[in-house]
Amino acid sequence: MSSRTPSFFDEMRSPDGSIRPAYRQLAHWLDTVPKDVLDYRRKEAEFIFRRIGITFAVYGDTAATERLIPFDIIPRILNRGEWQKLSRGLEQRVKALNAYLHDAYNKREILRAGIVPEELIFGNPVFRPEMNGQRVPHDIYVMIAGIDVVRVDPDNFYVLEDNARVPSGVSYMLENREIMLRLFPELFIDHPVAPVDNYADDLLATLKSVAPTSSSSDPTVVIMTPGIFNSAYYEHSFLADKLGCELVEGRDMFVKGDMLYMRTTEGPKRIDVIYRRVDDDFIDPLAFRPDSMLGVPGLMSVYQAGNVTLANAVGTGIADDKAVYSYMPDIIKFYLGEEPILKNVETYRCREPDQLKYVLDNIDKLVVKEVHGSGGYGMLIGPAADKKTIEAFAAKVKAMPDGFIAQPTLALSTCPTFVEEGIAPRHVDLRPFVLTGRDKVRIVPGGLTRVALSKGSLVVNSSQGGGTKDTWVLDR
Amino acid sequence: MLSRTASNLYWLSRYVERAECLARILDATYRLSALPQGYGSETNEWDSAIATAGCVISFKEKYEEANERTVTEYLAFSLDNPSSIRNCLEIARTNARSVRTALTGEMWDAINSAWHELHRYDPKRITREEFTRFLNFVMETSVRFDGTSFRTMLRNDAYWFSRLGFLVERADATARILDVKYHVLLPREAQVGGPLDYFQWASILRSVSARTSYHWVYRESVKPWLVADLLILNRQMPRSLASCYENINRYLDDLAQFYGRQGQAQRLARATTNKLENGKIEDIFQSGLHEFITQFLIDNNRVGNAIGDQYLI
Numbered sequence: 001m002s003s004r005t006p007s008f009f010d011e012m013r014s015p016d017g018s019i020r021p022a023y024r025q026l027a028h029w030l031d032t033v034p035k036d037v038l039d040y041r042r043k044e045a046e047f048i049f050r051r052i053g054i055t056f057a058v059y060g061d062t063a064a065t066e067r068l069i070p071f072d073i074i075p076r077i078l079n080r081g082e083w084q085k086l087s088r089g090l091e092q093r094v095k096a097l098n099a100y101l102h103d104a105y106n107k108r109e110i111l112r113a114g115i116v117p118e119e120l121i122f123g124n125p126v127f128r129p130e131m132n133g134q135r136v137p138h139d140i141y142v143m144i145a146g147i148d149v150v151r152v153d154p155d156n157f158y159v160l161e162d163n164a165r166v167p168s169g170v171s172y173m174l175e176n177r178e179i180m181l182r183l184f185p186e187l188f189i190d191h192p193v194a195p196v197d198n199y200a201d202d203l204l205a206t207l208k209s210v211a212p213t214s215s216s217s218d219p220t221v222v223i224m225t226p227g228i229f230n231s232a233y234y235e236h237s238f239l240a241d242k243l244g245c246e247l248v249e250g251r252d253m254f255v256k257g258d259m260l261y262m263r264t265t266e267g268p269k270r271i272d273v274i275y276r277r278v279d280d281d282f283i284d285p286l287a288f289r290p291d292s293m294l295g296v297p298g299l300m301s302v303y304q305a306g307n308v309t310l311a312n313a314v315g316t317g318i319a320d321d322k323a324v325y326s327y328m329p330d331i332i333k334f335y336l337g338e339e340p341i342l343k344n345v346e347t348y349r350c351r352e353p354d355q356l357k358y359v360l361d362n363i364d365k366l367v368v369k370e371v372h373g374s375g376g377y378g379m380l381i382g383p384a385a386d387k388k389t390i391e392a393f394a395a396k397v398k399a400m401p402d403g404f405i406a407q408p409t410l411a412l413s414t415c416p417t418f419v420e421e422g423i424a425p426r427h428v429d430l431r432p433f434v435l436t437g438r439d440k441v442r443i444v445p446g447g448l449t450r451v452a453l454s455k456g457s458l459v460v461n462s463s464q465g466g467g468t469k470d471t472w473v474l475d476r
Numbered sequence: 477m478l479s480r481t482a483s484n485l486y487w488l489s490r491y492v493e494r495a496e497c498l499a500r501i502l503d504a505t506y507r508l509s510a511l512p513q514g515y516g517s518e519t520n521e522w523d524s525a526i527a528t529a530g531c532v533i534s535f536k537e538k539y540e541e542a543n544e545r546t547v548t549e550y551l552a553f554s555l556d557n558p559s560s561i562r563n564c565l566e567i568a569r570t571n572a573r574s575v576r577t578a579l580t581g582e583m584w585d586a587i588n589s590a591w592h593e594l595h596r597y598d599p600k601r602i603t604r605e606e607f608t609r610f611l612n613f614v615m616e617t618s619v620r621f622d623g624t625s626f627r628t629m630l631r632n633d634a635y636w637f638s639r640l641g642f643l644v645e646r647a648d649a650t651a652r653i654l655d656v657k658y659h660v661l662l663p664r665e666a667q668v669g670g671p672l673d674y675f676q677w678a679s680i681l682r683s684v685s686a687r688t689s690y691h692w693v694y695r696e697s698v699k700p701w702l703v704a705d706l707l708i709l710n711r712q713m714p715r716s717l718a719s720c721y722e723n724i725n726r727y728l729d730d731l732a733q734f735y736g737r738q739g740q741a742q743r744l745a746r747a748t749t750n751k752l753e754n755g756k757i758e759d760i761f762q763s764g765l766h767e768f769i770t771q772f773l774i775d776n777n778r779v780g781n782a783i784g785d786q787y788l789i
Contacts, residue, residue: 237576237577247478247577263478265479265633
């Protein structure tokens with residue numbers, strides 16, 4: 001990639017070299033602050049992160065089970081206008097995801113209208129027949145969504161991926177802000193940065209709003225984690241702490257008389273809402289994978305009896321895989337009768353023979369992704385891969401075309417980043433978090449910016465060596 | 477509070493306390509082994525360290541002989557020994573991670589920093605001097621953890637479970653230290669209180685860091701029955717069985733009041749406390765110190781199990 005240097009959209013600097021308004025003060029500060037000060041503060045940030053134990057685990061890496069995600073101390077800035085447009089688009093998108101899920105598990109009008117093919121629902125391995133005709137409280141399926149967006153020009157946001165199952169990363173959004181406030185208080189005097197620390201309150205309000213109608217006026221909310229060996233465990237405990245609710249594992253809960261209880265030092269206590277950070281497959285060994293040690297036997301029957309709310313609902317996977325992604329603009333139009341505010345990246349569905357042919361012919365120019373992959377695992381970046389890798393990947397695609405989609409390599413926007421060579425532009429994406437409750441949709445301004453730290457790289461996933469930045473939405 | 481959270485808090489402080497006890501035992505053993513021949517007893521100090529740690533059988537499976545190298549390795553660093561200092565601190569941190577939300581930031585920091593520090597010591601290359609530093613580090617970790625709990629935790633069930641774990645472990649360790657020394661040193665009447673034992677008894681005081689306390693309390697040279705009195709019955713002495721039980725009782729009562737009901741744990745703890753409050757050291761020696769301690773270890777274990785059954789599962 002680095003050999004050809006196309007004109008990427010840089011969020012700070014216009015092509016003519018001038019500084020965009022939102023970055024004016026920051027650019028000045030970057031010009032004047034000595035490099036060793038930046039260096040020192042970066043080390044300080046790393047020290048603090050390690051100390052509070054904000055770590056994540058990398059699967060398939062036995063040597064280092066706990067690692068830090070590199071943190072870049074230069075914030076990424078969005079102005080109010082950009083954010084307003086983005087947040088309207090996010091709300092629209094998540095509303096459509098919820099409407100689609102409700103329809104897919106109930107009347108299936110979208111199939112009758114011929115908007116999406118049947119296999120997209122029924123042929124999907126994460127489709128849950130248990131959810132057919134099952135009402136969920138207030139018809140909300142996705143209470144917590146993480147929508148990955150990227151920019152390629154000043155005017156448009158593209159959605160790269162919807163995450164409607166158990167999106168993670170919000171703890172980094174919150175901790176990054178804490179660190180920035182601690183390390184660079186002077187910057188916040190010049191910049192009216194919209195706060196994010198109301199996220200925990202918003203999340204709790206959202207979760208309480210979707211409690212079963214049968215529960216008390218002050219429902220008991222818990223967070224369910226697979227345990228300390230999960231890569232996002234830090235986040236689970238962080239959220240439980242911020243929400244002031246119990247962090248439970250499957251073994252802490254049991255089912256009795258169609259109700260769900262947790263074991264406490266004072267005896268059993270009823271649970272009304274579970275913010276579960278455990279995949280469908282593992283939540284109930286009686287309903288799904290019988291070998292799961294992480295779940296609660298009988299949880300699904302309590303859920304189906306309407307006595308507990310799961311956030312997110314069971315079966316949301318059919319709305320966020322990369323195959324349904326390509327239909328999202330039509331899905332939005334179908335349910336909301338609106339034009340999509342956020343664009344979709346052009347997507348080739350390998351399931352369709354002519355598109356498969358195009359993909360195989362142009363595979364060296366495309367990004368090819370597994371439909372059910374996530375976290376940057378199992379994808380091919382054509383322009384950056386060698387011939388052998390490409391051939392091997394092409395063979396995989398040919399063997400199972402349904403399992404793949406392809407997209408053109410996007411010229412992701414860049415932001416100034418503090419790296420070995422000094423301050424240099426690096427590619428970024430953004431994951432804002434969208435909360436949907438009975439009363440309203442809540443989005444804290446910003447989200448998690450991920451940055452590809454090596455020069456020219458477009459892969460921002462933390463499991464693949466990406467870092468994070470604080471994201472500022474200016475309130476002006 | 478979740479039973480698992482309570483359990484993790486309880487075991488977290490037990491393991492931190494256990495690590496400290498082991499460090500003290502090792503420290504005292506090093507001192508003793510450094511004495512010229514003739515000052516110590518005929519028995520091997522390193523054997524008695526293993527006995528005090530309560531792992532004779534598993535140790536013998538792995539090593540032929542107890543000496544400085546093997547005992548240090550097994551008690552401090554071995555991954556095969558579930559209660560080695562290293563494993564204690566590893567387990568403590570795992571427990572701490574599981575209950576992050578129930579710990580204060582300061583407590584987490586104490587455990588997490590210790591865990592990072594632990595990985596700086598290379599057991600294969602450690603020198604004597606470094607090992608002394610290592611033992612100091614372990615003792616400081618425990619003091620820091622304990623201090624942060626005391627200073628920062630809310631006085632509610634989380635705090636009481638954490639205290640209970642610490643106290644049950646501490647009572648167990650004090651009793652074992654006494655028992656092993658008694659058993660090893662004083663099986664024959666003629667030697668009881670003999671001049672050669674002086675350093676052995678002094679080493680007991682060292683292993684519970686009570687030399688100065690002893691002199692303040694008794695203002696006498698070191699005598700076996702007074703050492704036993706200090707460690708069993710004296711409520712001023714925070715490591716004594718009586719003091720541990722005074723507090724176990726108190727925290728169990730706090731729990732009972734908080735939750736509005738009591739059970740087996742409270743009853744058993746009260747019975748054990750009564751025995752200690754009414755005990756006289758002359759009677760204990762008369763009917764057999766070893767028998768007394770053996771019974772205490774059984775009672776203490778029962779209290780631990782009752783706490784487990786009542787609250788932690």
